[in-house]
Amino acid sequence: xxxxxxxxxxxxxxxxSLAAPxxxxxxxxxxxAPIPNFRVAWGQQLQNHDQAxxxxxxxxxxxxxxxxxxxxxxxxxxxxxxxxxxxQQFSLGDCSDNEPRSLLGNDGKKVLSCGSNxxxxxxxxxxxxxxxxxxxxxxx
Numbered sequence: 671x672x673x674x675x676x677x678x679x680x681x682x683x684x685x686x687s688l689a690a691p692x693x694x695x696x697x698x699x700x701x702x703a704p705i706p707n708f709r710v711a712w713g714q715q716l717q718n719h720d721q722a723x724x725x726x727x728x729x730x731x732x733x734x735x736x737x738x739x740x741x742x743x744x745x746x747x748x749x750x751x752x753x754x755x756x757x758q759q760f761s762l763g764d765c766s767d768n769e770p771r772s773l774l775g776n777d778g779k780k781v782l783s784c785g786s787n788x789x790x791x792x793x794x795x796x797x798x799x800x801x802x803x804x805x806x807x808x809x810x
Contacts, residue, residue, distance in 0.1 A: 725744060727748075760774060
């Protein structure tokens with residue numbers, strides 16, 4: 671009888687150790703890029719310094735004027751251009767016709783999905799010497 675109890679105990683311990691995940695949930699979370707607690711908007715703006723249209727990004731829901739960060743000339747892709755928001759480095763990625771479909775973290779992994787989200791070609795009026803912005807969308 672004691673032998674049967676020992677066998678059952680050994681089998682149950684072996685089964686529990688086999689069922690345990692190889693990595694802990696905490697280590698999986700540490701390996702992922704941090705997901706921002708804000709949305710990243712993108713669009714185009716005529717820049718004063720060269721009078722050319724440029725891709726710009728800003729925090730969606732906050733004023734784009736003057737907070738927009740210039741990425742690249744509009745004739746170039748906005749994807750792959752690194753920028754910083756709130757102490758984190760990002761880039762737009764997975765572009766199709768110069769429209770990003772992903773926001774990538776510093777490690778190049780997708781952290782948010784991007785799209786027009788009802789903002790396609792929305793005009794944002796800036797005042798003073800700042801030029802207006804045409805919003806193409808945002809990442810959420």
